[in-house]
Amino acid sequence: MINYNRAHHATLLLHAVTVGILTVAGIAPRNCLGQQYSVQGEMEILLRLSPETIENRFNLSFLVQVDPEMYKIRVWDKSDRNSYNQYSYHEGTLYTLHHLQAPTTSVAVTSAGSALHRTNMWLYPALIERREIPQNDGWGAQYLWFAFASFRYVLTIGNTFMPPFWSPEDPAIRTQPFKMPIAFDLFSEAPYLPSAARFTDTGYYRSYNPATRSVDVLPIAPAYEKGFTNAEYHVTATTNIGSLCVPRLFDFIVFAVPVMPQQKLFERIHVHGVATRVCNSPGEGIWEPRFDGVACVADLRLAGSAKINGTNANFQHVTYKVTNGVWRTPKELELTQKNYERRLQATARLLERQRRQGVRRTGSVLLLVSTALLTSAVVVWCMWHKQHRRNEKQ
Numbered sequence: 001m002i003n004y005n006r007a008h009h010a011t012l013l014l015h016a017v018t019v020g021i022l023t024v025a026g027i028a029p030r031n032c033l034g035q036q037y038s039v040q041g042e043m044e045i046l047l048r049l050s051p052e053t054i055e056n057r058f059n060l061s062f063l064v065q066v067d068p069e070m071y072k073i074r075v076w077d078k079s080d081r082n083s084y085n086q087y088s089y090h091e092g093t094l095y096t097l098h099h100l101q102a103p104t105t106s107v108a109v110t111s112a113g114s115a116l117h118r119t120n121m122w123l124y125p126a127l128i129e130r131r132e133i134p135q136n137d138g139w140g141a142q143y144l145w146f147a148f149a150s151f152r153y154v155l156t157i158g159n160t161f162m163p164p165f166w167s168p169e170d171p172a173i174r175t176q177p178f179k180m181p182i183a184f185d186l187f188s189e190a191p192y193l194p195s196a197a198r199f200t201d202t203g204y205y206r207s208y209n210p211a212t213r214s215v216d217v218l219p220i221a222p223a224y225e226k227g228f229t230n231a232e233y234h235v236t237a238t239t240n241i242g243s244l245c246v247p248r249l250f251d252f253i254v255f256a257v258p259v260m261p262q263q264k265l266f267e268r269i270h271v272h273g274v275a276t277r278v279c280n281s282p283g284e285g286i287w288e289p290r291f292d293g294v295a296c297v298a299d300l301r302l303a304g305s306a307k308i309n310g311t312n313a314n315f316q317h318v319t320y321k322v323t324n325g326v327w328r329t330p331k332e333l334e335l336t337q338k339n340y341e342r343r344l345q346a347t348a349r350l351l352e353r354q355r356r357q358g359v360r361r362t363g364s365v366l367l368l369v370s371t372a373l374l375t376s377a378v379v380v381w382c383m384w385h386k387q388h389r390r391n392e393k394q
Contacts, residue, residue: 044060100124124296190245201257218259236251
């Protein structure tokens with residue numbers, strides 16, 4: 001852990017110049033064309049509430065398949081391989097599917113005595129959006145991306161700023177609401193993955209707060225007001241796949257931000273990854289999120305607006321279903337968006353019609369009640385008047 005000072009500014013500048021020279025020299029993502037690989041392994045995520053208190057511990061297995069233009073990450077609990085989460089990136093789009101189930105087949109006996117094989121069909125939540133870094137959903141895919149598939153991203157941004165992908169995301173913008181200074185070293189061999197990285201806090205605690213749905217900005221303890229290392233990444237062992245160099249052991253550590261004056265620094269998050277098997281082929285179907293069953297998709301690429309009662313009504317996504325990984329084509333997506341706009345407009349017209357009918361019904365009811373009350377009043381008055389005349393005659 002270091003303090004943020006002018007020397008660090010100089011380091012950032014030096015790294016930026018170095019990355020610029022590498023890019024000019026031709027060491028860029030396109031030089032990785034034809035280089036594909038896959039990595040299998042295990043990952044432990046340790047969360048602490050204090051230096052002495054462990055909040056939670058997750059033991060996960062993973063498979064990362066990488067191509068120069070795409071990647072696929074699969075993460076599952078070590079105790080349950082049949083249920084997994086999948087993140088597939090291709091052409092600027094990330095497909096995220098949670099709780100996928102391995103296909104299972106049951107056998108039933110018909111009345112005729114023959115065996116009937118049935119494959120279970122599951123319903124999965126799925127999300128499609130324009131982004132490269134996996135979302136912070138609790139499964140740690142963003143750490144695996146940084147370790148094994150971030151070469152395109154880091155060569156593009158250089159040593160500048162990057163979202164703290166371990167922090168909560170603002171659902172309105174689908175990322176962290178601020179970026180942090182980052183300095184990293186790259187391996188000298190392709191695919192030029194980070195060998196070390198340091199995220200620097202500049203003296204304030206900044207984070208989206210899911211409880212208040214707002215961004216917290218708080219000054220940190222005076223001892224660290226000039227800044228400190230908020231997170232660091234280290235590769236402690238590597239392995240080679242032909243001419244490629246990838247991590248075999250890595251650690252990603254996030255330190256708790258000291259907001260209170262007497263608060264001590266401690267490892268809030270510690271991610272330890274181990275690659276147990278590497279291969280120079282990513283396998284078939286690297287980007288297609290294949291699965292058996294039905295996915296209920298929220299597609300954020302189709303966000304737009306519909307003209308309703310003379311004003312634009314914005315929508316953040318469009319929902320639809322996908323069966324057995326047969327994804328919709330661009331033309332089908334365009335039609336899906338238009339149909340969704342029409343449904344919104346039709347729903348708005350129906351609600352307006354019901355509202356007007358409700359007003360008319362209310363007016364009719366009030367008229368009937370008023371008429372009934374007036375009739376009752378007239379009847380009562382007539383009865384009273386008739387009785388009063390009788391009394392006068394007597």
